Every structure is written in C-alpha cells, then in structure tokens.
Amino acid sequence: MAPIHKVAVVQMYCKPMQMERNFQKAAEYIRSASKQGAILAVLPEYHLLNWVPNDPGYKEACSHWQTYLQKYQDLAKENSICIVPGTLVELHDQGTQDERLLNVAYFIDNTGAILGRYQKKNLWGNIERDHLTSSTMDPHVAFDTPIGKVGMLICWDLAFPEAWRELISQGAKTIIIPTFWTLSDCSKEGLAINPVAEGLFLDSMLTARCFENTCAVVFANAGGPPGKGYAGLSQVCVPYAGALTRLGSHxxxxxxxxxxxxxxxxxxxxxxxxxxxxxxxxxxxxxxSSSKTDAKL
Structure with missing residues (x-):
C-alpha cells in the first residue's frame, strides 16, 4: 500500500524586518506540527523579513541567511521533522560589483541534512526583478526525501506549467510552493472586475496543477491583518479531492x-x-492499428 504522510502547512504574518521574532514564531508552529505527528512543515516565502527590499537595513539583514538556515537545520533535528523554511533571501558577494540577492527554498530532512535547494526562477515584475537574481537557465531538479520524490517552486513559478512538467518528468510526486502572494498583485482593472481575483487565480491554478500532473501540492502563503491585502489560502491539494485543507484568506x-x-x-x-x-x-x-503489437496506445 502507498504511504500516508502527515503534512503541516503554515500561514503566518511575516512582520517586516523582525527576523528573530518571525523565526521564533515559525519555530513554535514547527514544534506544534511535530507534536501532531507531521513529517513535514512548510513555511511561506519571505517569512523572516517580509518583502521590503527598499528598507535601509534589508540587505544587511539578508547577510545573516546562513545563521537562520543552520537554526532550521537544528530545529529539524531537534524535533525530528522535515522543514521547508519558506524562502531565505541570501546576500552574496557583499560589497562587490557582483553583489546579488537570491530568493532560495531549502528542503531540510528530519536529521537536519539539506536534501534540496531551489532558487526562484520566475521573478514577479520589476517589484522583484529590480532587486533579485533569478536561477535563469538552471534546470528544475526533483530529489528524494522521506516523503518521496519532491520538487520545489516559489510563488510566481506556479503560473508556468513548463516548470511542473520538468519536475514530474523526473518523478516528483509532491510539489512544494512557499509563497508571498497578495490580493493587490492584481491590476486595478482586474480588481474592478473581481476584488478577490488573485484568490480565484490561486484556487483555480493549484487545483488544475494537481490534476494535470497527478501530484500533491503543498502551498504555503503568507497571512496577515485584514485589509492589508494578504491572500492567504494556504492549502494541500491532490487529484480528485482538490484541497484537502485550505486556510482562510488572510x-x-x-x-x-x-x-x-x-x-x-x-x-x-x-x-x-x-x-x-x-x-x-x-x-x-x-x-x-488493427494489430495490437503495432498499436501505439
């Protein structure tokens, strides 16, 4: 019989520029997930700092990514749980002409080992392209984990079916997507037609992707105060059923x-x-073909 995996999806408010506070909140969720028997916990994109790249202290804060990656490795080992700690924004080559910010997701297993790393490929408009460096032509890679073969995407990547096909062609059965998706990502024209158009986009796309790729989808989005545009809707989807669980809009x-x-x-x-x-x-x-040996079915 195929295994049944208990998975936790975390929808948290990423308070801007409060890295340690956000980490401690994430750690509480992860410890709770472990106590409930979860084998995997997934956090949202930008969960440590929020997305405030124009803040004067943002780049310096991003230089501490290795410290927090190690904290999550220690947390995974301590609680015997696999963790995808949303994304970490990493500052590389600090102070040089080649200085870059990378938006990266990691899969950490229950021993604290890093099994997979994915750098966001499809950046959202100039909002991200003015600040981040994408993974450009690097291939999407599926990898083995305690829950089977996994692929990772980040936020806007989910809109590109080519990425999904590349992962499932390598045998990925579960696609994990840390996200920071808001209702205000829609244009004014779109919002005039449907104020929650982005919620419709997410629900429709996630359901379609799990069906058309015969895979499970673990989608962890940021939440936040009402009226601030947070889309939420974190969910775990499978074919036939759609969303097995689905958190609220914010x-x-x-x-x-x-x-x-x-x-x-x-x-x-x-x-x-x-x-x-x-x-x-x-x-x-x-x-x-009338011949069974010749027919291509």
Whole structure:
C-alpha cells in the first residue's frame, strides 16, 4: 500500500524586518506540527523579513541567511521533522560589483541534512526583478526525501506549467510552493472586475496543477491583518479531492493533514499523464492499428 504522510502547512504574518521574532514564531508552529505527528512543515516565502527590499537595513539583514538556515537545520533535528523554511533571501558577494540577492527554498530532512535547494526562477515584475537574481537557465531538479520524490517552486513559478512538467518528468510526486502572494498583485482593472481575483487565480491554478500532473501540492502563503491585502489560502491539494485543507484568506494559522500517496497512483493510472510524457514518440503521436503489437496506445 502507498504511504500516508502527515503534512503541516503554515500561514503566518511575516512582520517586516523582525527576523528573530518571525523565526521564533515559525519555530513554535514547527514544534506544534511535530507534536501532531507531521513529517513535514512548510513555511511561506519571505517569512523572516517580509518583502521590503527598499528598507535601509534589508540587505544587511539578508547577510545573516546562513545563521537562520543552520537554526532550521537544528530545529529539524531537534524535533525530528522535515522543514521547508519558506524562502531565505541570501546576500552574496557583499560589497562587490557582483553583489546579488537570491530568493532560495531549502528542503531540510528530519536529521537536519539539506536534501534540496531551489532558487526562484520566475521573478514577479520589476517589484522583484529590480532587486533579485533569478536561477535563469538552471534546470528544475526533483530529489528524494522521506516523503518521496519532491520538487520545489516559489510563488510566481506556479503560473508556468513548463516548470511542473520538468519536475514530474523526473518523478516528483509532491510539489512544494512557499509563497508571498497578495490580493493587490492584481491590476486595478482586474480588481474592478473581481476584488478577490488573485484568490480565484490561486484556487483555480493549484487545483488544475494537481490534476494535470497527478501530484500533491503543498502551498504555503503568507497571512496577515485584514485589509492589508494578504491572500492567504494556504492549502494541500491532490487529484480528485482538490484541497484537502485550505486556510482562510488572510488569518494566521496552521493546518495538519494526511496525504494519501495512493491517490496519486490512482490518478496516474486513470489519466496516464506521466506515462504519456515518458513516451519516446511524445508530442503527440497516436496511431490506430488493427494489430495490437503495432498499436501505439
């Protein structure tokens, strides 16, 4: 029988420029998830500093990323839980002409070892492109973990189906997405049509992606005070069921849910998405034949 994994998705308010406070809050959620038997806890993008790149102290704060990565490794080992600590914004080559800010997600296993690293590829408009360096042409890479083969994306990456296909073609069964997605990411014109258009975008896209890739999706978004534009909607999705759990539109909180990996196997047997992608004659060759040995099914 396929395993059932208990997964925790954390939706927290990332208070701007309060790194240690935010870490301690995240650590409380992670300890609680461990006590509830979760094998994995996922935090939102930018959870340590929020996204305030024009703050005079922002770059200097980002220079401490290694300290906090180690703290999460220690926390994972202490609580015997895998952690994706949202994203860490890393300052590299500080003070040089090649100084860069990278937005990076890590998968840390329950022994504190780093099993995977992903640098955000698709940056959101000039809001991020004026400050961050993307992973450009680096391939998306799936990797082995205690919950099976995993791929990671970050926020706006989820809008690009090519990224998902690259990961599932390598065997990824679970896609983890730390996110900092707000309702105000929509244009004025879009908001006039639907004030919660971005919520519709997220719910629709996450449901579609889990079906069309026969995978589980763990989506952890930031939450925050009402009226501040936080989209929330952190959720864990699988084919057939859609969202197994779904947090509110902005409130902080955590959901712990059982993910039956057998659902993914049933969905693949039904839709045969991965089987089609693995074919040497794919894209898109089907040929009818009266001979079963000749038919390409």
């Amino acid at each position: 409130a902080e909180g955590m959901a712990v849910v059982d993910v039956d990996m057998g659902i993914l196997e049933d969905a693949e047997n039904n839709y045969q998405v991965r089987a089609d992608l693995a074919r040497t004659d794919w894209h898109y060759m089907y040929r009818h």
